[in-house]
Amino acid sequence: MVLKTFGWSFGVTALGLVAAVFYGGWEAFGIVAILSILEISVSFDNAVVNAGILQKMNAFWQKIFLTLGVLIAVFGMRLVFPVVIVAISAKIGPIEAVDLALNEKEHYQQLVTDAHPAIAAFGGMFLLMIFLDFIFEDRDIKWLGWLERPLAKLGKVDMLSVCIALIVLLVSAMTFATQAHQHGGAHVDKAATVMLAGIAGLITYLIVGGLSGYFEDKLEEEEEREHEAEEEARKAGKKKPAILLAGKAAFFMFLYLEVLDASFSFDGVIGAFAITNDIVLMALGLGIGAMYVRSLTVYLVRKGTLDDYVYLEHGAHYAIGALAVILMVSIRYEVPEIVTGLIGVGLIGWSFLSSVRRNRAIANGAADKAEVSAGV
Template sequence: MVLKTFGWSFAVTALGLVAAVLIDGWTAFGIVLILSILEISLSFDNAVVNAGILKKMSPFWQKIFLTIGILIAVFGMRLVFPVVIVAVSASLGPIEAVDLALNNPTRYEELVTDAHPSIAAFGGMFLLMIFLDFIFEDRDIKWLGWLERPLAKLGKVDMLSVCIALIVLLASSLTFAKNAHLHAGHADKAETVLLAGVAGLVTYLVVGGLSSFFENRLEEEEEREHEAEEEARRSGKEVSAVALAGKAAFFMFLYLEVLDASFSFDGVIGAFAITNDIVLMALGLGIGAMYVRSLTVYLVRQGTLDDYVYLEHGAHYAIGALAAILLITIQYQINEVITGLVGVVLIAWSFWSSVRRNKALAEAEGKADASGDKSEVSSGV
């Protein structure tokens, strides 16, 4: 099971590390290895959240997620995306941006740093909406009940999460963005942050809304599937829900890709603290992205989220923390180690809480069984 799920990740790791040695010796090997670990630590919560969505998809779309999805994740977000940022922010052509990335990495890093406020605002708002929609939803299973119960009641207010997100964005633009950190000092980026933040919010609403719409349509169709098949047999026609399932799966897939993009922002920006070589950066972050993808599928196939029910809660709290960190980094620099540790601690805490819950349920079930056996013996006597 492990080899089947992580086989491609192991292969890409080997190829990536060999390529690093060939490019610039053992120094490059160490850089790529560190970047891989950085990406995995920063994106573990991404894997947990992805698994919650991916388990609703068919094996076919899970394979698409691991093939086409990984190409988008590795080459799109870890290689092409930083170049596109430079091209747009510096008003350069794509060829000029690529040439700058390969031949003038110092200037390239400066331009990416200057674009950080807009990147952080877009990603921060997208992730904040995911967190808010999660904590405002009334769930049967609650991890931090003292917090989640009152928030679930507040969640009955329409569009509350959007209102809060816009308030947070406005506050960020009036505080952090007024003194945004740039490579050459500080500058007022309020307008840029507002526009990027609104874009992140709109992207979430559009992609998430379409995904939910088609998912609901698919569930309705599945309820009528048996009747439709019977009717098709009687009429001699074929009725298929494949098209609808394809739409639902496609928009969930699209949602996963946008989600992965938002998670990758901090990894891409943080990678510049280690190297400004775009090739080594793509190798290291790409290897990490492969493991995140494989871990997502592993969690789905093992049913880990069903066994450890608080993991999804911990991951969403980590998302909320990451959203806050991204917005704070518009003005202040935060070490990537801190960012990674916050997510790891929250997920580890939720895992430990899940283990304790499972043990308590098992003990309660054992006592109930023992009590039942005693009753039977007593009545028999």
């Protein structure tokens, strides 16, 4: 099971580290290894959230996520994306941006740093909407019940998540963005840029999330009709084979996953510049890390871990909320990657331990005590 799920990751790791040695010697080997660990630690919450979505998709689309999705994640977000944002922010062509990335690494890093407020606003708004929609939904299983119960009641107000996200964006633009950090220690007013990028992130979430939700509802309706047909066939003494449904629903959920992964990777890509300016080493290290995040996602789905540890999804979404806040704060202030990683791992670890205590209490025939032990 482990080899089947993580085989590609092991292979890519070996190839990536060997390539690093040939490219820049043992120093490059160490840099790529550090970047890989950084990406895995920062994106662990990404794997948990992805698993919650991926388990709704059939085996074919899970494989697409692990193959085509990896190409998008590695080459799109970890290699092409840094070049694209430099080209857009510096108003230069993509070929010239690549030339900067390969031959003028310090100048390239400065341009990426200058583009950070827009990147942080876009990713922060997208992730904030995911968090808000989660905590405002009334769920049967609650982790921090003292907090989630009143929020679920507030969630009955239409468009509350959007209103809160816009307020957060407005406050961020009027505070953090008015003195956004630039290279060389200077501060400039990036309020307009942050507002535009944040609204773009919000619109992206609404479009992709809305389409995904629509087709997911259609999928559930089709599955319900299929189940009823199977029941009628069984009563009539006939055997009707089950049909695995995918199509548009799975496609838009896949699209949603890719945008989600992109938002998660923003801080990792920017933070990688603190370790190296070399775009090749960055792509190798973050690419290896992205492979493990995807393999871990599939592993969680196939092992049914989210069903066994019911608070993991809660912990991951709280980590998403924390990451959204960190991204918005980072418009002005520098936040160490270790802080981001520890907060995410800490929240998920807490939710995992709460799930373990709940499972033990249920096994002892004390379901009510399980909620108490979880801190609800």
